[in-house]
């Protein structure tokens with residue numbers, strides 16, 4: 001369960017370039033809910049994810065995960081409970097380590113164990129099985145350094161590492177945006193399988209309206225640091241790309257009228 005309560009963040013307060021990134025944002029996600037977050041550039045999507053992960057300290061408001069207020073916790077303490085996959089395939093993995101070593105690191109981080117428990121036969125078999133589900137041949141590259149993988153393979157590995165520890169919350173930050181369409185599709189299918197199988201509470205930010213239509217239980221549209229629209233249930237099942245784009249268009253019309 002995730003609750004964002006009246007989150008507010010202003011950058012460069014009182015200066016000519018003041019920016020209100022989060023303007024009293026409220027959002028509630030039930031355990032196991034998969035919400036897709038959309039919104040125009042500057043709407044506050046990244047700021048919201050950063051506020052959840054602890055990378056951004058709120059001016060006011062709170063972040064509650066499974067009933068615990070984590071607002072005062074630093075990034076590394078929240079990292080035990082949540083996992084994040086970034087747009088940049090370089091961000092989620094350690095380049096100079098092998099695929100297997102990266103998976104071990106992710107496992108140890110999630111289970112709070114020490115590095116003394118190394119790569120054993122059982123672990124390697126488990127990693128192989130999990131990687132095989134991606135259909136990218138990564139299961140045969142356990143000893144390959146990650147910087148030798150393609151962007152798509154690397155991003156897929158980031159996803160597998162992120163979900164391996166069954167986090168309380170999964171944050172997907174435009175995680176398929178830098179991939180070619182076929183690889184993006186593979187990563188999205190793997191995402192949906194993992195989220196469904198592990199019943200992960202998930203927030204996925206995307207600019208891809210087809211993904212917003214096709215995936216998730218709900219769509220949340222941010223605008224100017226607030227939730228502008230929430231669609232779930234039958235309404236979500238029936239929504240089209242044109243409907244979603246229409247909501248962006250209303251804003252544009254409003255802006256034109258105001259100018």
Ligand SMILES: Nc1ncnc2c1ncn2[C@@H]1O[C@H](COP(=O)(O)OP(=O)(O)OP(=O)(O)O)[C@@H](O)[C@H]1O
Nearest residue numbers: 011019020021039040041042043044045046047048
């Ligand atoms: N570190 C920062 N310093 C100053 N302003 C910032 C900073 N981070 C974000 N902002 C501003 O806060 C607002 C929200 O930005 P944010 O990056 O959260 O939007 P976004 O919805 O993720 O946009 P995009 O789709 O372009 O990634 C914008 O006006 C942005 O310029």
